[in-house]
Amino acid sequence: MKVVTVGTGMAAAEFVERLRLDGFAGEIVMCGDEEFAPYSPCVIPFYLAGEPLETVYWKGSDFYGRYRVTPRLADPVVEVDAERRLVRTASGRSEQYDRLFYAAGARSWYPRPDWLDTRGVFGFKTLSDMVAIDRYIREHNVGEAVVFGGGFIGVDAALALWHRGLAITLVHRNTRVLSQMTDEEGGQFATAKLVEKTGMDIRLRTTVADIVTTGGELSAVRFSDGTARETKLLIVAIGVSPNSEPLRGDDKGVPSDRQMLAEAGIYAAGDVAVTPHAVTGEAGVYATYPNAMRQARTAARHLLNGDGSYAGSVNTNVLKKHIDFPIVSAGSFTGEPVTWQRGDVWRRVYLKDGMINGYIIIGDTKMSGYVYQLYVSRQRVDGTIRTILSSPRHDAYYRQVTGCGAGRASGRGYGMQGVMAG
Ligand SMILES: Cc1cc2nc3c(=O)[nH]c(=O)nc-3n(C[C@H](O)[C@H](O)[C@H](O)COP(=O)(O)OP(=O)(O)OC[C@H]3O[C@@H](n4cnc5c(N)ncnc54)[C@H](O)[C@@H]3O)c2cc1C
Known part of the structure; x- marks a missing residue:
């Protein structure tokens, strides 16, 4: 065969x-x-x-x-x-x-595919993109960048370039970054903390309206709010x-x-x-x-x-890269919210019929594997969820006391330790 x-x-x-x-x-x-x-x-x-x-x-x-x-x-x-x-x-x-x-x-989806004809404009999807961006940064001595798109990949791009030492302007049309993996309040908390921890210039309710080129190279980006920024590098990560x-x-x-x-x-x-x-x-x-x-x-x-059956997908989102500020979410953000917050840590679970309908955990995600298991196994948690959310304990503790913990779908081990541990 x-x-x-x-x-x-x-x-x-x-x-x-x-x-x-x-x-x-x-x-x-x-x-x-x-x-x-x-x-x-x-x-x-x-x-x-x-x-x-x-x-x-x-x-x-x-x-x-x-x-x-x-x-x-x-x-x-x-x-x-x-x-x-x-x-x-x-x-x-x-x-x-x-x-x-x-x-x-x-x-990658581009609002204006012709932008890619300009040197300095890149997608953020493939290894070919990364190799080209890396070479361009080195050859043009790039010290700042505009990232268009504040979803998972846009924030990943912004943090990677920030980690490399570039000053970042992140432009996102929504009211908060990571808008698909957070609810309004969680997303605004995450946005404020990202600004605080990285110093990024995050512009919300804004898009890139146009680019300015000089001799075929990017020289500036114009935003939908009428302002502009001089830059040699634009990353487009909007979908x-x-x-x-x-x-x-x-x-x-x-x-x-x-x-x-x-x-x-x-x-x-x-x-x-x-x-x-x-x-x-x-x-x-x-x-x-x-x-x-x-x-x-x-x-x-x-x-x-000739056997085996797929149990279905889960819409987990795990952002644990470039910065010590993890963000994990899954499910649907509807139902009765139960929230716990202290300092840099923000945790919310949405309950429906006493079970987890969705969750967002920001800042300290040590117990997210356990919450994930509670979510997919459809256990009633209305009596215990407040204690779990406020707990400083790690998945391993819950695995020990309940025999339940981070599962395979939490996604460990795809290349670099800790990238996506649930
Ligand atoms: C920057 C970035 C960061 C990510 N981070 C995370 C993360 O932290 N956690 C997570 O769970 N997921 C993450 N993802 C998503 C994750 O990478 C994908 O879910 C996963 O790679 C899916 O595997 P795949 O084989 O379907 O697609 P891919 O791994 O993208 O592979 C698709 C393949 O198809 C090839 N191809 C495309 N078109 C054709 C064609 N016409 N003919 C032949 N070959 C073709 C491509 O070259 C590639 O080899 C990230 C994705 C990106 C881009």
Whole structure:
């Protein structure tokens, strides 16, 4: 049997590794649009912040050789022909498959794609982006940057560049940064603390209206409030869309069933896949590393043994990078809020029918693995949640006294210690 993957990213690498470790001896071809060994996008901001490039190769830079994979790189797949069971690439090449693993991830979305023609304007999604930004900063001696977008990736970008020593202006259209992973109050708390701890200039309810160029290079950015800032570097991180066109003809993602099958012979997983939420059942793209890993393992198990069923995704968000100020959240921010705050620490759980409907933990997240387990296991917590939120204790304590604690989906171990521990 010949297996082909579209994508060489986190889901595809996990899938291939599982196949080989579980004895799959057939041919494997991995098709990618970049030229690298599989890397962890979660970790690439650390490279920009000063870590060595090797640290991004989360399963080793010798991945293809070690797992007997034929890589077809720097040549994007443009079409999946499910009838003939082959994929076609931009260079005109085609690759036949018996089973296809479709994991093409997502790409940055740009309000004005023509901005990218200007030297000094970059996305913040791929290792190619990071290598280009790093080179540009060094060659142009860049000391400040504007980051457009205050969501998870925008804040990650801002913190990585701040850690590198750049002065940052972060522009976000919402009333607070991280607006998808916080409620209003939690987001404003996080925004104020980020300003306090980093000195960043965070401009809310603002967007980048236009850029100013001089000789093809960025020289300034104009904001929607009428002000402007001179800068040589603009990072655009305002959203992503799934790379589902080659399979589905649109960018709405690829619906997968409980075996991660999109259609006969084709698995889809990772940031391109549409899956049910483990708690609410709501279908969506839940673009996190732990979901991608569990989906890839489910698909590998199904291909090898014909069994296994995906339990669903969880919309966990874990920002623990570049600064000692972690922010963790999951679920829906509706229901009865229970809040605890002291100094730099802010914790809130939303209760519905006595169970956790969603939570936001900021500043000290030691017990977030335990809260996560309470959330996904649907335990009643109305009698204990106030004590838990005010507790200075760590997950390990709760694991010991209850036998319950940080689970696999908390996402440990994708490259750099502590990046995403739940
Ligand atoms: C900067 C950044 C930080 C992040 N931090 C975190 C974090 O802290 N925690 C967390 O849980 N998640 C984080 N994520 C998200 C996480 O990286 C993704 O959820 C995960 O990588 C999903 O795996 P994937 O294989 O679906 O996508 P990817 O790992 O992105 O891989 C997609 C692959 O498809 C390839 N590809 C795309 N189009 C084509 C094509 N047409 N033909 C062939 N190949 C193609 C790409 O080159 C790539 O190899 C972060 C993402 C970014 C960008």
